[in-house]
Amino acid sequence: MKKTTYHLSLAAALMAANPAFGLTAAPPSTGPADKAASDVIAYQITAELTAEVGHRQAGTQAEQRGRDWALKKLAKLGFANVREEKFMMPTWVRGAETAVITAPQKMELSIAALGNSGSTGAAALTGEIVYFQTFDDLVAAKDDQVKGKIIFIDHNMTATQDGSSYSYFGRARFQGPNVAAKKGALAILVRSAGTADHDHPHTGNTNFEAGVTPIPAAAVSNLDADKFVALYVKIRRPIAASLTLTPKNLGQQPSGNVIAQVTGSNSALPPVVIACHLDSWDLATGAFDDAAGCGIITAAASYIKNHGTPLRTIRILWAGAEEVGVWGGKDYAVQHAATPHALAMESDFGADRVWRVDFTLPEGAKPLQDRITRRLALLGIAPGRDKATGGADVGPIIAAQGLGVIDLQQDGSRYFEIHHNARDTIALIDKKQLQQNVVAWTIVLEELSNYAGELRPEIKP
Amino acid sequence: MKKTTYHLSLAAALMAANPAFGLTAAPPSTGPADKAASDVIAYQITAELTAEVGHRQAGTQAEQRGRDWALKKLAKLGFANVREEKFMMPTWVRGAETAVITAPQKMELSIAALGNSGSTGAAALTGEIVYFQTFDDLVAAKDDQVKGKIIFIDHNMTATQDGSSYSYFGRARFQGPNVAAKKGALAILVRSAGTADHDHPHTGNTNFEAGVTPIPAAAVSNLDADKFVALYVKIRRPIAASLTLTPKNLGQQPSGNVIAQVTGSNSALPPVVIACHLDSWDLATGAFDDAAGCGIITAAASYIKNHGTPLRTIRILWAGAEEVGVWGGKDYAVQHAATPHALAMESDFGADRVWRVDFTLPEGAKPLQDRITRRLALLGIAPGRDKATGGADVGPIIAAQGLGVIDLQQDGSRYFEIHHNARDTIALIDKKQLQQNVVAWTIVLEELSNYAGELRPEIKP
Numbered sequence: 001m002k003k004t005t006y007h008l009s010l011a012a013a014l015m016a017a018n019p020a021f022g023l024t025a026a027p028p029s030t031g032p033a034d035k036a037a038s039d040v041i042a043y044q045i046t047a048e049l050t051a052e053v054g055h056r057q058a059g060t061q062a063e064q065r066g067r068d069w070a071l072k073k074l075a076k077l078g079f080a081n082v083r084e085e086k087f088m089m090p091t092w093v094r095g096a097e098t099a100v101i102t103a104p105q106k107m108e109l110s111i112a113a114l115g116n117s118g119s120t121g122a123a124a125l126t127g128e129i130v131y132f133q134t135f136d137d138l139v140a141a142k143d144d145q146v147k148g149k150i151i152f153i154d155h156n157m158t159a160t161q162d163g164s165s166y167s168y169f170g171r172a173r174f175q176g177p178n179v180a181a182k183k184g185a186l187a188i189l190v191r192s193a194g195t196a197d198h199d200h201p202h203t204g205n206t207n208f209e210a211g212v213t214p215i216p217a218a219a220v221s222n223l224d225a226d227k228f229v230a231l232y233v234k235i236r237r238p239i240a241a242s243l244t245l246t247p248k249n250l251g252q253q254p255s256g257n258v259i260a261q262v263t264g265s266n267s268a269l270p271p272v273v274i275a276c277h278l279d280s281w282d283l284a285t286g287a288f289d290d291a292a293g294c295g296i297i298t299a300a301a302s303y304i305k306n307h308g309t310p311l312r313t314i315r316i317l318w319a320g321a322e323e324v325g326v327w328g329g330k331d332y333a334v335q336h337a338a339t340p341h342a343l344a345m346e347s348d349f350g351a352d353r354v355w356r357v358d359f360t361l362p363e364g365a366k367p368l369q370d371r372i373t374r375r376l377a378l379l380g381i382a383p384g385r386d387k388a389t390g391g392a393d394v395g396p397i398i399a400a401q402g403l404g405v406i407d408l409q410q411d412g413s414r415y416f417e418i419h420h421n422a423r424d425t426i427a428l429i430d431k432k433q434l435q436q437n438v439v440a441w442t443i444v445l446e447e448l449s450n451y452a453g454e455l456r457p458e459i460k461p
Numbered sequence: 462m463k464k465t466t467y468h469l470s471l472a473a474a475l476m477a478a479n480p481a482f483g484l485t486a487a488p489p490s491t492g493p494a495d496k497a498a499s500d501v502i503a504y505q506i507t508a509e510l511t512a513e514v515g516h517r518q519a520g521t522q523a524e525q526r527g528r529d530w531a532l533k534k535l536a537k538l539g540f541a542n543v544r545e546e547k548f549m550m551p552t553w554v555r556g557a558e559t560a561v562i563t564a565p566q567k568m569e570l571s572i573a574a575l576g577n578s579g580s581t582g583a584a585a586l587t588g589e590i591v592y593f594q595t596f597d598d599l600v601a602a603k604d605d606q607v608k609g610k611i612i613f614i615d616h617n618m619t620a621t622q623d624g625s626s627y628s629y630f631g632r633a634r635f636q637g638p639n640v641a642a643k644k645g646a647l648a649i650l651v652r653s654a655g656t657a658d659h660d661h662p663h664t665g666n667t668n669f670e671a672g673v674t675p676i677p678a679a680a681v682s683n684l685d686a687d688k689f690v691a692l693y694v695k696i697r698r699p700i701a702a703s704l705t706l707t708p709k710n711l712g713q714q715p716s717g718n719v720i721a722q723v724t725g726s727n728s729a730l731p732p733v734v735i736a737c738h739l740d741s742w743d744l745a746t747g748a749f750d751d752a753a754g755c756g757i758i759t760a761a762a763s764y765i766k767n768h769g770t771p772l773r774t775i776r777i778l779w780a781g782a783e784e785v786g787v788w789g790g791k792d793y794a795v796q797h798a799a800t801p802h803a804l805a806m807e808s809d810f811g812a813d814r815v816w817r818v819d820f821t822l823p824e825g826a827k828p829l830q831d832r833i834t835r836r837l838a839l840l841g842i843a844p845g846r847d848k849a850t851g852g853a854d855v856g857p858i859i860a861a862q863g864l865g866v867i868d869l870q871q872d873g874s875r876y877f878e879i880h881h882n883a884r885d886t887i888a889l890i891d892k893k894q895l896q897q898n899v900v901a902w903t904i905v906l907e908e909l910s911n912y913a914g915e916l917r918p919e920i921k922p
Contacts, residue, residue, distance in 0.1 A: 136835050158841035160816055161622035161874070165843035355621055374597050380619035382629040385847065413622070 032303035033375075036442035039435050041302055042295035045073065046351070046434070049294070050285035050426050058279040058321035059091030059253035066278050070258040070294075070318050077302050079260035079316065085335055087320070089327040091253035092116055094203075094282060095246030097218060099189065101228065102126070103240040109228060110221040111189065112283060112421075113245045114173060115205035115324055118214035120187065120245050125150075125216065127186045128238040131229075135172040138179055147184035150241055151176070152191075152220075154229060159195040162356075163349060163412035169193060170204075177206045177217035187216040187243050191225040196417035199223045203281050204420045205324055216245040255279070255320040257328045262305040264313040264449060270342040271313035272448050272455075274301065274441075275329070275393040277322035277348060284424035288415065292434060293347035294318050300441030310449030312342070319393035322348070326392045333396035342455040343404035343448060346391025347441070349412055350419075353433040354381050354440045356409040358388040362457045365404070368447060372406070375443045379436055384409065404455035406448075408440050493764035494836075497903035500896050502763055503756035506534065507812070507895070508887050510755070511746035519740040519782035520552030520714035527739050531719040531755075531779050538763050540721035540777065546796055548781070550788040552714035553577055555664075555743060556707030558679060560650065562689070563587070564701040570689060571682040572650065573744060573882075574706045575634060576666035576785055579675035581648065581706050586611075586677065588647045589699040592690075596633040599640055608645035611702055612637070613652075613681075615690060620656040623817075624810060624873035630654060631665075638667045638678035648677040648704050652686040657878035660684045664742050665881045666785055677706040716740070716781040718789045723766040725774040725910060731803040732774035733909050733916075735762065735902075736790070736854040738783035738809060745885035749876065753895060754808035755779050761902030771910030773803070780854035783809070787853045794857035803916040804865035804909060807852025808902070810873055811880075814894040815842050815901045817870040819849040823918045826865070829908060833867070836904045840897060845870065865916035867909075869901050 049056075049069060056066035067084055074082045094113050101107040130149040132138040138146070138153055153176050157169035170193040180188040192202035201221040208214045220228065232239060258278060261271070276293030280286020301314050319328030343361075357376050359369050373383050388405035390398050398405060411433075418424050448455070510517075510530060517527035528545055535543045555574050562568040591610040593599040599607070599614055614637045618630035631654040641649040653663035662682040669675045681689065693700060719739060722732070737754030741747020762775050780789030804822075818837050820830050834844050849866035851859050859866060872894075879885050909916070 134835065134838060136838075156839055156841045157843075158816065160843070164817065164845060165841075168838065168843035355619065356625065374595065377595060377597075377629065378617055380617045380626075382618075382621070382626040384625060 032307040033442045036439045039438040041299035045295035046291045049291045050287045055282045056280045057282040058324045074260040080263045082260040086256040087331040088252040091250040098244045100242045109224040111218040112201035112203040113247050114217045117217040120216045124242040124244045126242045143183045151180045151185045151188040178208045181215045192219045200421035202420040258318040260316045262314040265309045266311045269312040270340040271315045272343045273315045275317040275346040278318040287426045288350040290348045292351035296347045296437045299438045303442045312449045329393035330396045344394035346394045348391045349410040350415045351434045352411040353436045354408045355411045356384040358384040358386050358407040360388040360405040402458045493768040494903045497900045500899040502760035506756035507752045510752045511748045516743045517741045518743040519785045535721040541724045543721040547717040548792040549713040552711040559705045561703045570685040572679040573662035573664040575678045578678040581677045585703040585705045587703045604644045612641045612646045612649040639669045642676045653680045655877050661882035663881040719779040721777045723775040726770045727772045730773040731801040732776045733804045734776045736778040736807040739779040748887045749811040751809045753812035757808045757898045760899045764903045773910045790854035791857050805855035807855045809852045810871040811876045812895045813872040814897045815869045816872045817845040819845040819847050819868040821849040821866040863919045
């Protein structure tokens with residue numbers, strides 16, 4: 001591997017250390033981005049939030065403790081206008097969960113209920129497992145192949161740097177339970193939407209259409225899914241299983257966003273909003289998803305703040321209840337509909353290095369885009385070919401106001417080994433890669449917050 | 462890493478071995494793709510071509526030996542209408558190449574002249590090296606910073622799965638020498654457009670505008686570029702160097718394409734053309750670039766051929782002279798302008814696994830696209846979000862005829878550690894990943910060659 005995969009390159013370090021050096025025509029890199037190169041704030045936020053609060057499942061007391069922690073932390077870091085904006089959202093919580101193959105031989109499977117799963121009740125549900133190789137095969141199946149059965153959906157998700165395989169292979173989890181329920185299945189097990197062969201099932205939300213009664217739905221760890229499929233191959237006859245899942249719906253519960261800002265000097269300029277999400281799944285402490293994102297954006301904003309007052313306000317949004325339906329992002333767009341925004345960004349794809357940058361900006365902002373591109377290139381980040389689209393939590397405000405967007409795309413090569421399972425802890429965070437994120441974010445925020453031009457692609461200057 | 466990263470998954474193997482198995486709705490996978498799962502043809506072609514012919518630089522006798530070998534091999538494999546189509550193209554060959562830092566201390570740099578580089582003459586050129594951190598910095602420099610100097614362009618290219626960083630960081634090599642020459646530079650050295658820290662410089666073509674006299678231009682290995690930059694940081698004053706590059710232009714020389722086909726039963730259907738390139742750079746035997754591509758497409762076509770006569774003809778193009786200006790691809794489009802084609806594909810990004818598939822097809826071919834997508838998903842390949850654009854050699858025929866395109870995107874994570882340098886040999890080929898390519902190609906060719914519908918996106922049915 002190359003020297004500079006996630007470090008600042010020697011050349012960039014040189015420029016940072018000695019702005020007057022050399023004959024290069026590039027503007028000397030001084031200021032907040034230099035400080036970000038030795039950042040510890042992002043790691044501290046990630047470590048403290050995951051250690052002191054633990055998991056932060058949406059709608060629970062744990063998430064409230066996360067908000068309380070965030071309010072204190074953001075105030076302590078010196079941000080302005082630190083506040084909580086509460087909202088109510090439907091809350092589902094995990095209960096007991098066991099799955100056992102009972103014949104032809106006994107085999108326990110590691111499972112995790114999917115968000116919105118129905119309950120089997122305390123008494124185990126028993127039935128025969130029917131195997132489908134892919135989500136599409138389930139869709140194409142006749143009702144009588146499914147009715148009264150426990151469905152198993154297999155698939156072959158592999159790792160991608162851009163994370164693009166999740167949307168395709170993830171359909172087994174996102175939509176599989178709804179399809180199975182409509183065809184009359186008793187329950188459904190899906191191979192985890194993950195790319196590593198470990199014994200930790202990957203949870204995550206699933207969605208049932210209005211009017212469809214949720215059936216018990218769980219993910220099987222990839223290791224146990226392999227064992228199950230091997231058994232199925234060997235015996236080639238129906239497999240009897242016993243399944244217990246006792247999740248509960250708690251009805252409407254409070255969640256909330258935590259908001260803070262770096263106040264710009266020109267109040268006529270609409271703010272840039274930068275987002276992460278504070279909630280996590282309950283199986284781990286959510287270091288990658290998404291404590292690190294909160295650490296990254298907050299660290300970067302703090303370097304801007306500490307360097308002096310920027311022209312434009314940077315608003316920080318630690319969104320609530322992202323995992324279970326983007327409730328915080330939706331609430332933010334409604335609550336702040338009357339405030340024009342300029343541009344939105346989000347960090348919600350783990351803690352590994354930024355490898356690509358995408359833009360959605362007006363033509364008039366081309367010089368700004370070029371300047372950002374040149375500065376990011378020193379970190380090994382190349383411009384992509386796609387339009388920037390933002391993350392889940394800023395999606396509603398982008399759609400409502402037609403905002404500019406910049407996406408600092410993180411390397412997803414190992415994200416789906418960690419995402420939504422018990423391994424999502426501080427132990428797997430790579431500090432060097434986390435720092436590279438903070439430097440990249442600081443560069444972008446420095447440029448954006450000192451740019452007085454139009455950032456919304458559809459507004460004519 | 463997951464079990465199925467580049468193997469057929471257990472489940473796919475199961476389906477292949479026992480089509481009647483299970484209750485899945487997927488069509489049983491029988492036929493040519495099953496044979497491809499244990500392919501040895503692609504590896505044999507790669508191994509034999511690189512061992513028996515060696516490098517195959519365009520316009521040289523070595524490339525002619527490659528064509529002779531290809532004609533025999535394709536005939537022996539039983540393809541129809543095996544032939545050579547010659548053309549003439551301007552030919553440049555490497556001479557001596559040394560670069561030495563002479564003061565403040567002596568340091569030899571591993572370099573490789575870039576294709577189209579000028580010559581220093583036999584006597585070394587001496588001068589002062591001026592450092593530019595990026596290609597853009599050179600573009601922005603004033604002429605008097607460049608005039609009479611030896612230019613060094615640094616950059617920080619990092620590995621990407623989709624290879625997208627090459628186009629941005631590669632500008633130092635593609636365009637740097639032309640920019641430097643126009644500003645009056647004596648010569649230019651660029652950090653290799655590569656992502657590994659080894660001592661092997663990456664060659665490749667550079668281009669001078671008409672009317673610009675080529676200056677001596679070479680790439681420095683990344684390891685030596687690191688050493689050079691470290692020295693520059695330390696001493697902070699001009700660095701004297703001595704450079705010898707004695708490449709030659711041989712004028713117009715013969716190159717050629719090698720063409721073969723699997724003849725379809727319905728001659729009214731326009732053919733699908735599948736391409737690789739036979740030429741390579743001269744620093745290695747070109748196993749990844751692009752003997753493996755020729756192995757992959759030819760192996761896949763042979764499984765179709767041996768399974769019976771398809772509806773549609775598959776034309777195989779082993780293009781000549783790709784590296785130095787896509788002369789073979791251009792000649793093919795001219796020579797075959799009168800033959801309507803349906804769709805084009807190319808394999809020219811190494812030998813590692815296919816991770817994504819992109820399509821450019823008409824709306825009416827959606828069922829075909831969905832069928833291909835479903836079959837490829839069993840190999841861990843997900844559909845991408847981009848339009849398929851094809852490779853260099855099929856670019857001219859796609860542009861001329863508005864063809865359909867399918868891109869089986871290969872994993873480029875390690876490609877630029879190997880590409881255009883001495884390490885591009887059979888030793889680094891991963892046989893399992895090579896086989897996965899052949900299976901993917903066989904699936905796509907099986908579907909395309911038995912599809913009678915329109916494949917060109919702009920032709921209304």
